[in-house]
Amino acid sequence: MNGAESLVHTLLGSGVEVCFTNPGTSEMHFVAALDRIPGMRCILGLQENIVTGAADGYWRMAEKPACTLLHCGPGLANGLANLHNARRARSGIVNITGDQAVYHRPFDAPLTADTEGWARGVSAFVRTSTRAEDVGVDAAVAVQAARTSPGQIATLILPSDSSWNEGGVVGQALPVPAVPQADPHAVRQAARVLREKRNVLILLGGLGLREGAQREAHRIAAATGAKLMCEGSNARIQRGRGRLPLERVPYVVDQATEVLKSVEHLILVNAKAPVGFFGYPGKPSQLYPPAAEVHVLTRYEQDAEQALAALAEELGAPKAAIPDPGPRPEAARGALSPEGLAQTVAALMPEGAVVVDETVTYGRGFFPYTHAAPPHDWLQNCGGAIGYGPSAATGAAVAIGPARRVIGLQADGSAMYTVQALWTQAREKLPVTTVLLSNRKYQILIGEYRNVGANPGRTAMDMLDLGNPDIGWVQLANSMGVEAARAETLERCADLMAQSFARPGPFLIELMI
């Protein structure tokens, strides 16, 4: 058995079933091993930021890691931005990065690069397997690292001779470490705050946004009057009927500080105390009042549901049903608006839909209009590197299978970063409806530019405007095998959405906002 074969057997034995990939010469023995040994679903992306972003989306819905197969340092580099987003979302991913043969590396051939150096900025685990004998056990450790709560990025670098040499040994699957429980002292401290203090905000993040944790959080809020919110960007919120109508901390600093101005105590549940996405002259970095006290109930890796249940017990909080959100909205009619689009999505989405949200500016207010939708998952960009949406939608669709639907709410400027994902959606016939919000500009930056104190002139608009030429999204999607149509009204958008939900495979709606 060569090293590559030991790697495939180890990955399969450790529960890794999907490989998102763009291989190169140095990975050919691994490709050959995948060909010989059945069991791994191999999905090609036409650029590595598709590959890594798909692995991120896959983890969020599958709750287990996919592996990626990347070609040398530059192949990894192409996928770093979505690995950055995945790290911020606390997704588990096993990167297999091929590289020069150990003996060939000193010759500094053209593709030689500092693969380990580039991997470190996104990875909790980086290891180079320099011998075929080590590949299996190194891979088992990498999978274990990826599956360690809350999810981590593990990068295994595989020189080509470690892959082709004989002597491979299958690594035994290692146990997934238990999710750590909250410190009982932290539970008692939170209970004390909730009993004795006013203006308490419980901020939910990460594993605190799953249905079970939400139920316990609601019990606590109902008993104590504490407020519940979620972070500004969230890897996965279970939303809709039967889940909490949580609001996000606003992106805009002035709005966030206004919403949070009366908070005196902040209890963090797998969340981070809110800070601005950027610093701005004369504005604070922290979005909550400087005098507020911050209490950590659970860290990112800890069991939020258990901690919230313990806290509810400590408070003697009675069971409390999450209130009915009222009737499901009807599809909106007439001129396009963010509210109308959100209502339409809420009206039409199939139960169990996965919304992949990279709306940037247009979707900031979508949440209030979608609380009364059927149960669904909502995924956001946690790292701020644009181009997460098309890739994550691709991976999420692989994870959920053809019986459910992904709805990509997608800004145009961001979509252009990873537009190649459409091809993978077509090839794999994935159930993805992309609502492409075509405003032909980087709207967020035009807003930010005005904050600088001026209207953009010709040179600035050359950097902020996506028109001249306008991108033809229907043609672009068609060129990669994805059916598409344009909508200029909410009625037309609703029609296209409903049609796309009724059939298999991807569809793109170019919505002229």
Added chain:
Amino acid sequence: MNGAESLVHTLLGSGVEVCFTNPGTSEMHFVAALDRIPGMRCILGLQENIVTGAADGYWRMAEKPACTLLHCGPGLANGLANLHNARRARSGIVNITGDQAVYHRPFDAPLTADTEGWARGVSAFVRTSTRAEDVGVDAAVAVQAARTSPGQIATLILPSDSSWNEGGVVGQALPVPAVPQADPHAVRQAARVLREKRNVLILLGGLGLREGAQREAHRIAAATGAKLMCEGSNARIQRGRGRLPLERVPYVVDQATEVLKSVEHLILVNAKAPVGFFGYPGKPSQLYPPAAEVHVLTRYEQDAEQALAALAEELGAPKAAIPDPGPRPEAARGALSPEGLAQTVAALMPEGAVVVDETVTYGRGFFPYTHAAPPHDWLQNCGGAIGYGPSAATGAAVAIGPARRVIGLQADGSAMYTVQALWTQAREKLPVTTVLLSNRKYQILIGEYRNVGANPGRTAMDMLDLGNPDIGWVQLANSMGVEAARAETLERCADLMAQSFARPGPFLIELMI
């Protein structure tokens, strides 16, 4: 004057006239300064690997650096693969990478990343300007570093408060260090080898491939019988009538060792002793005979033309005209073939054309058929990270202006990596004709797979094949504002090529190979 304004003034004063960019929030004060201060041509790319690859192509033809404007660590990461290629091509680039305000960085906001760490793998110079007062002088040093022979990548990281704070000071343009001359001892040693030894190969690279250096190299070869070749991948070769009919070291290891098998002495002129792109089981890393002696006439940064002239004088070599290459080829007819395409390009290219070659497998034999073309420049991918072509073609076209033409000979798999470059070509109305070689597969990898010893099965082909769905290149180009047409014969390809050369703006020919 704020830091951003001092930066713009310093760049302009140091001779930087073009900014390839995809800005973000943390760069808005720099964008505003570019808007207020005239003189910089700002060119938007829709993903950062377009931006950095364009800066590479620009340097190769303009022989001076452009700057890039990138958004935080992830924006830099998106451009790393083409910076890797640029580093291998020894191109000079000044990266301006915006980042979190210094005081905001400790809050670890979503886009915070190890920007310096990612920059180091490609940069000869990395500096973070932490005060507005330092930005100007830091930028002047960065430009000097970029312009230091043979060309280097300089990355200046600009926290947003260094940009918006007052106190900026314009940095005085620093002198470009002189190109170092060869060691006279190295010249005498090379002369001794050429006088006394047989089977001498002079390998030309980098600055040794400019017209003046070629003339001196020819004089030496004519006088001594030494053979001349160029490296396998070259940043820029001046080719065609009046230049040397140089052949490249072949990519395929067996072919290269065959071509080089009789070499006993290797004289390097701004070149590296040939090594394989990758290691392969049972094949050598070095492509020249183990017993061959290697002599360095000039290092990458040294003046090749001066060294070769000194060597010719030392040898008493008489002036020698480069021989006429024979008649210009005529456009080929009939079925498509690499040779036919090469002949057609040679027959039709306008004088002074710039060929940006990312043909991967299809173009390996193009050189012999294009020696008798009019004088032109030929640019290749020196780093092996695919996706160099569309970006470099964009930047080269900016450098040469509308009176000359870029011809992109472009493999389809590689083109998909940076397909967004077509939009920039349309927006800037750049004189680029892309001949898109559509074979709907990663042909190089199918060959490499067979070297592993098997024909690819279904799973392997899922990773090597670009069909299912076929990419519609005419639609794809049109969707981004680039006119395009399909050709299935050499005649049709020639017609389209000739038409495109006669008009301004970009054009894409989808050639069904």
